Amino acid sequence: MMYRISKLLAIGALVICAACSSDEVVDSYSEHGADYDKLMLAKSAELLDMELVNLGTADFPTLCHSMAKRIDGVDLDGNAVFVEAIIDIGELMFDGETADCYFEELMKLTFDKEYYCNVLISEGFGVWQWNQDIEDFEKIAEHESEIQFVFPSADGDDTDNAILSVSEIVFFNGAFPGKGDELTDGTIVNAALEALKLNIRINDKLVLSSNVLASFNDEGYYNDVAMTFNPQPYYLRCELAREDENAYWMFSFNRNEEVILSHDLVLGLNNKNTEDPVRSLANQLRIDDVVFNTEAANAELYAELLKVDELEKGTKNHAEAMVMALNNYATMDVRYVSNNAIIAKAEAVAKRTESDIDEWWVDLELEFSDASRMSSEVYFDDYLANFKVELEQLVAEFESKFGI
Numbered sequence: 001m002m003y004r005i006s007k008l009l010a011i012g013a014l015v016i017c018a019a020c021s022s023d024e025v026v027d028s029y030s031e032h033g034a035d036y037d038k039l040m041l042a043k044s045a046e047l048l049d050m051e052l053v054n055l056g057t058a059d060f061p062t063l064c065h066s067m068a069k070r071i072d073g074v075d076l077d078g079n080a081v082f083v084e085a086i087i088d089i090g091e092l093m094f095d096g097e098t099a100d101c102y103f104e105e106l107m108k109l110t111f112d113k114e115y116y117c118n119v120l121i122s123e124g125f126g127v128w129q130w131n132q133d134i135e136d137f138e139k140i141a142e143h144e145s146e147i148q149f150v151f152p153s154a155d156g157d158d159t160d161n162a163i164l165s166v167s168e169i170v171f172f173n174g175a176f177p178g179k180g181d182e183l184t185d186g187t188i189v190n191a192a193l194e195a196l197k198l199n200i201r202i203n204d205k206l207v208l209s210s211n212v213l214a215s216f217n218d219e220g221y222y223n224d225v226a227m228t229f230n231p232q233p234y235y236l237r238c239e240l241a242r243e244d245e246n247a248y249w250m251f252s253f254n255r256n257e258e259v260i261l262s263h264d265l266v267l268g269l270n271n272k273n274t275e276d277p278v279r280s281l282a283n284q285l286r287i288d289d290v291v292f293n294t295e296a297a298n299a300e301l302y303a304e305l306l307k308v309d310e311l312e313k314g315t316k317n318h319a320e321a322m323v324m325a326l327n328n329y330a331t332m333d334v335r336y337v338s339n340n341a342i343i344a345k346a347e348a349v350a351k352r353t354e355s356d357i358d359e360w361w362v363d364l365e366l367e368f369s370d371a372s373r374m375s376s377e378v379y380f381d382d383y384l385a386n387f388k389v390e391l392e393q394l395v396a397e398f399e400s401k402f403g404i
Contacts, residue, residue, distance in 0.1 A: 028342060029368075037344065053096055056093055058093075058232065059232065061231065062094065064090025065090065065094040067151060078119060079128070079147065086198075099251075100390075102229075107397075111193075115189050117171070117191075117193045121169060145167060147165070164199075195212055197209075197211045209232075212226070212227050221401065224240065224241030234253070234255055237251070240394075240397065242404060246266065247269055248264075250265075251264075263285050267281050278301075291335055293333055300325075301325060302395075304324070314359045320360075334346065334366060346366055349364075
């Protein structure tokens with residue numbers, strides 16, 4: 001079931017108010033001590049790295065890597081581009097890319113950005129089999145309710161023992177942005193994706209299950225959209241939603257019920273205000289039992305970050321402007337998920353690259369309970385750059401897809 005923004009914000013407001021006004025709540029450093037806290041941060045980072053490696057060896061990524069070799073250099077068209085999109089996600093996993101990399105690819109499927117499903121449904125239900133001689137899928141049979149793709153699961157094996165099935169496709173048939181557009185293959189976009197289910201089986205063993213669920217308002221914009229993507233035994237979920245002037249993004253990466261990584265962003269938006277679209281934000285990057293929090297209670301942070309974009313990247317002016325925006329308009333810290341105790345407080349610092357090149361960058365330094373400092377890069381790889389890019393991309397996504 002999809003999250004509801006109002007409930008999240010109400011809970012968040014209660015927590016913030018309690019922390020600010022109650023004498024019984026002491027917002028303090030962890031009682032474990034700096035050495036223990038640093039060890040827990042390191043263990044969380046190691047767990048994420050280990051699980052990303054393990055994910056790459058699971059059945060689904062292995063299958064995709066094998067199939068990627070077969071289609072390398074081949075220009076697939078028609079409904080086969082949907083298969084190619086699935087394979088691209090599995091290949092990222094096989095290559096050990098960070099979980100955040102999957103988000104963009106999953107959103108392409110979730111929003112059907114390439115209108116894969118319009119092409120799928122225009123070619124109709126049926127069974128398509130991989131033909132190595134022509135290096136393409138060809139239709140071999142009809143099917144009453146599914147679109148199936150049959151292909152080999154392993155290198156050097158031409159046994160067609162893998163089946164990708166797409167079913168329960170539902171479209172929103174009202175007016176929506178982009179309706180009537182013509183795709184490069186001549187397909188006319190007549191509908192936006194509301195729902196679908198897909199799975200992949202190898203020798204009848206389920207290796208991937210996935211579903212998409214979306215809802216639309218009367219103007220044809222999304223209210224919310226979510227995808228689950230379950231490469232056994234892992235579970236990925238991404239969701240975007242809006243309610244009134246609030247917007248929410250969530251991405252999570254689990255192994256069964258264990259949270260490995262999650263990223264949550266709640267935005268307060270000024271509707272139709274393109275100059276100052278973001279009035280507040282709360283961003284959380286969780287890895288295992290630790291979470292990096294970034295909060296801004298007013299519009300200045302996003303406005304200042306846009307000004308930073310106007311400066312030349314790598315210059316001292318660019319780095320110092322970024323530092324000013326973050327330190328003046330955001331609160332940043334790392335905490336334990338279990339008890340909300342502070343592990344470290346974060347501060348942006350402008351630094352010059354240790355080389356002959358006069359280049360500047362911004363580090364987020366973590367200050368622990370013993371006043372010692374370490375770069376956040378040790379634990380949260382490239383957090384700042386990812387946060388800034390994702391924030392601006394998501395605001396653009398909300399404006400175009402949610403009408404904000």
